[in-house]
Amino acid sequence: MKSIPHIDMSLYGQDFDAFAQHVGEGYEQNGFVALTNHGIEQQLIDDALDICRDLFALPEDVKKQYHIPGGGGARGYTPFGTEIAKDAKHVDLKEFWHVGREIEGEPPYPQLTPNVWPQELPEFKPKILALYQALDALGMQVLDALAVYLKQPKTYFRDKVQLGNSILRPLHYPPIVDEGTPSVRAGAHEDINVLTLLVGSREPGLEVLAKDGSWIPVTIIEGAIICNVGDMLQRLTNGVLPSTTHRVVNPPAPYSSKSRYSIPFFLHFNPDFVIDPLESCITEKNPKRFEPIGSHDYLLERLREIGLVK
Template identity: 35%
Template structure:
């Protein structure tokens, strides 16, 4: 498995990007429009939030799915025995946000969503004609003015040594959405499962973007684009005693978008949330 590192500004970037997605479910972008300074500010600001008691004022709304999810209410990956070793905040522009974080988080959400729309155009451009015919509408129009795209601010707390046996920061899973946009945190831990069942490290140089396919794009493309299993393993050595912040943007279509003969976005999302114990 060869996850390609693609220069966003290169003339052949769209083709190389989509080729990597097709072969591995993942691609890594460099020289993209999202700045390291912006990401650093977000990491530091959200770390301060998770370190404070303020997070208890934003306990998640089970109906709307926005707000703070503690380690006790964190998700359990499909087929896993233990909850993931993480807490997180679900941010939507229409939802709640800590006042000190609202502006910078909204700005990042908008810029990352705009970039993701371009990436969906690339995916459609390099989809075979028979696969394009499967899309109920253009991929980028599926997310135009969508209220469903989710920015999940993840906090992996320091390990204590008292974790349940076999528990990891994020057990093996596939994402639900169309594409996921994840700024690399410059720390090892994210791994992808290859076609022979081996786990391989995903390149994680600080400032790069890791992009992966979700189940909804796999569904819309009739399986042409693979939603690949991935996980975040527990760090070793000094890294085990450090917090880690991650900012995956889960790109979701509008609720009534038809993905296939079986599912709309809404029906597919409900099915998966029930499997994860979040609904």
């Protein structure tokens, strides 16, 4: 793998079967693809990235008012140096804010807790929710393609993720003050969820682990959205679609003296969905590898591993 495959999203409406094949093969081989011609306005993305800069520039004591102790970072602010990659020895060099699904009235699941909005930035809510909804819809199109590739009805995923506790995570990696630090911006890890869609970053650092053990720098094509398979989808597909290890390394100067901002969207199954490998993914060569587990139980198990839930 020299770079990740590019998927032209405009094929979704033009030649869906070819699109599904293209998407499925891209994920089966790499676990990561870049979505181009995805239809999300660049202005909407730029607005979200810019308001995130304003958010993280707020004074420390102001941001900490939006931290919810014992909340596992599910909503609001998570301070610098809290999260650690599974099995890593050093915390990640980042701070972030979590925005979940906006629900009117009584939430259908207790996990869909109310969002926390910074009073100091009234524009944060509309700009971030617009991006949330756009990425949620884009993720659904990718899942339609994967459903067909996995020999399921096109709409297979639609009633399994539409009320998922999907999270938009504005992220800030501050400038690296200590060049000799053993910590990195984000240690090598796999994502827990179904799919991750990554907006930004305008700075280098993201690397993907290839099958030959080498690290491939992901150069962001202007306007593309990076989208990768998470562990929940790997589990559902019995390992057919791999959840690929990736990291954000500390970049060389002059980039190390600058902040890095990105906004991943973590798409999740509905909390009561049971992740049990699809029959179409179980063969003699690939016998069933995973036992059934509820998606929320699996999420909690993994959040404990990375220090967000005690």
